[in-house]
Amino acid sequence: MAQSAEQILADLKNGNYAPVYFLQGEEPYFIDLISNYIEKNALDESEKGFNQQILYGKDVKLNQVVSAARSFPMMGQRQVIIVKEAQNLGEFTESNFDFSLLENYLQSPQASTVLVFCYKHKKLDKRKKIYKSLQQHTILLESNKIYENKVPDWILQYVKSKGHGINRQALMLLTEYIGNNLERLSNEIDKVLVNFNEPSEITEALIQEYVGINKDYNIFELQSAIIKGNALKANRILNYFASDPKNHPAVVNIGFLHSFFTKLLLVHHSGDKSERGVASAAGVNPFFAKDYIVAVNRYNLGKTIQNLNHIFQADLMFKGVTANINESQLMKELVYKLMH
Numbered sequence: 001m002a003q004s005a006e007q008i009l010a011d012l013k014n015g016n017y018a019p020v021y022f023l024q025g026e027e028p029y030f031i032d033l034i035s036n037y038i039e040k041n042a043l044d045e046s047e048k049g050f051n052q053q054i055l056y057g058k059d060v061k062l063n064q065v066v067s068a069a070r071s072f073p074m075m076g077q078r079q080v081i082i083v084k085e086a087q088n089l090g091e092f093t094e095s096n097f098d099f100s101l102l103e104n105y106l107q108s109p110q111a112s113t114v115l116v117f118c119y120k121h122k123k124l125d126k127r128k129k130i131y132k133s134l135q136q137h138t139i140l141l142e143s144n145k146i147y148e149n150k151v152p153d154w155i156l157q158y159v160k161s162k163g164h165g166i167n168r169q170a171l172m173l174l175t176e177y178i179g180n181n182l183e184r185l186s187n188e189i190d191k192v193l194v195n196f197n198e199p200s201e202i203t204e205a206l207i208q209e210y211v212g213i214n215k216d217y218n219i220f221e222l223q224s225a226i227i228k229g230n231a232l233k234a235n236r237i238l239n240y241f242a243s244d245p246k247n248h249p250a251v252v253n254i255g256f257l258h259s260f261f262t263k264l265l266l267v268h269h270s271g272d273k274s275e276r277g278v279a280s281a282a283g284v285n286p287f288f289a290k291d292y293i294v295a296v297n298r299y300n301l302g303k304t305i306q307n308l309n310h311i312f313q314a315d316l317m318f319k320g321v322t323a324n325i326n327e328s329q330l331m332k333e334l335v336y337k338l339m340h
Contacts, residue, residue, distance in 0.1 A: 005030040016152075017078070018108035018139045024119035024145030029182035034141065035082055042080045042114055049081040057088035065089075066105045069115045079113050086117040092124070096322045099130040102115050106137035122221055146182065151175045152285045157201060158186060162193055166202040169215065172288070173207050176220040176256075217241070219248075219256045226257075226338055227295045234335050242328035250318055250327040254334070258311045260295075261304055267292050268301045310337045 008021070012034070023031040041301070043052055051073045055065065065083055073079035083089070091097045109115070123142070124131045134140055143274075146154060152175050159166045178185050192202055192210045204215035215221075217240035225234040241248035263282035270281035273296070275289040282292050297306065314334040318327070324337075 001140075002135060002142060003228055005034060005141060005143065008034055008035060008139060008141060012041070013073055017042060017114050019111065019115065019143070020106060020138040021114075022134045022138045023117065023141040023143060024123050025141065026123075027143045027145045027182060028120045029186065030143040031118050031120055034117050035084070038080060038114060038116055039082055043078065044078070047076045047078075050074040051076050053081045054077075055081065057083060057085040057092075058088070058119060062089055062091040062099075062189045063101055066101055067116070069105060069113045069301070070110050071113075072110075073112050077112060080119065081113060081115070082116045084118045086119040087122055091134045092119070095214075099133070102269075103130065103133045106133050106313070108225060109137075129230045146180050147283070148175075148180050149279065149283050151180050151185075152287050154182065155185060155189070158191060159193075162189075163199050164193055164196070164202060165199070167204070168287075169204040170202045170207045170310065171265065172220060173204055173213050173215065173218065174211075175288075176223075177213050177283075178216065212247075214240070219253050222253070222335070223257065223260055224291070226335065227291055227298065231336075231339060234339065238326065238328070238332050238335060241331065246325055250331050251315075252313060253331060254315050254318060257334075257338070258308070258315070261299075261307050264292060264295050264299065265301075265304050265308065267296050268304055307338050310334060 011018075017038070021034070023034055025031065039052070041052070053068060055068075060083070068081055071079070086092065091099070091286055094292065124134070126132075152171055155166065155171055155174055174185060174188065178188065188211045189202070192206050193200075207213050208215045217237050222234060222241075223232075223236045225237065238282065241253070263284065265280050266283070267281045270277055272278070272281070275286055275293065278292045278296070279286040279289040283291075283319065284292070312336065317330055
């Protein structure tokens with residue numbers, strides 16, 4: 001039965017463990033969240049040595065997994081078997097493999113076993129018989145990447161769940177720099193929060209200190225300067241980037257600006273220029289709509305298209321297709337063209 005990560009975790013926290021879990025999808029964060037909870041909580045520490053096995057897909061065969069699952073726990077009521085990197089199980093990569101052994105087990109699983117498959121970064125073909133069997137007989141998680149416009153809400157909820165808060169500037173920095181990589185987002189937020197025992201608010205200064213994103217000199221601030229036509233601020237940021245090219249590579253900055261002007265083009269073609277309409281057209285959280293409203297007034301449709309061409313040409317130059325050029329000089333010339 002397909003369930004959300006929230007539903008699965010709620011059942012686990014109530015002590016309700018199913019015989020088989022199949023956790024699959026492009027977003028590893030939710031897969032790890034559930035498998036780690038089971039690994040830490042399904043058994044007492046004294047039981048784990050005898051009754052908990054962590055297997056890896058590249059090291060085992062499916063028949064070994066099923067055989068282990070059919071065995072009984074030692075001196076306990078339950079055993080836990082977690083198959084990490086299950087996408088590397090050779091059988092799952094063979095198009096014509098006979099899954100009857102696993103299908104038979106799924107129809108009559110060992111009641112004292114909790115078997116967890118962690119199938120990351122991909123999904124099984126829904127047309128296959130084995131997928132339908134997993135859907136029918138297991139707790140099935142479809143772990144999808146969240147949309148970028150949902151990232152600020154996710155950050156807010158994650159920070160709140162930890163008993164803390166976060167201000168707008170810090171939220172924007174994390175969203176723009178890390179995007180929808182939930183694993184990295186959670187790790188970076190935890191790096192900040194580990195320093196506080198009492199409820200606190202994450203600020204841009206804390207992000208700068210513990211995450212390493214400079215609150216004044218970053219790609220988001222460069223975008224803001226371009227939106228507002230602030231050439232002096234833009235050049236200061238570009239000079240800062242030039243002093244530390246390893247952490248501010250041109251290819252990443254070009255990609256960021258391409259994404260922004262592509263979304264701005266969508267806003268131009270949208271009839272609704274309200275904050276909600278702009279957010280919907282650009283596919284961003286309403287939190288960021290004001291930036292696009294300012295930009296759409298400064299850069300008309302023709303200039304927006306022209307800027308996308310400037311970015312395309314700069315990308316070719318960076319890759320050495322049309323010319324070889326210094327990264328710093330490339331960015332300065334690009335930003336000048338974007339703003340004029």
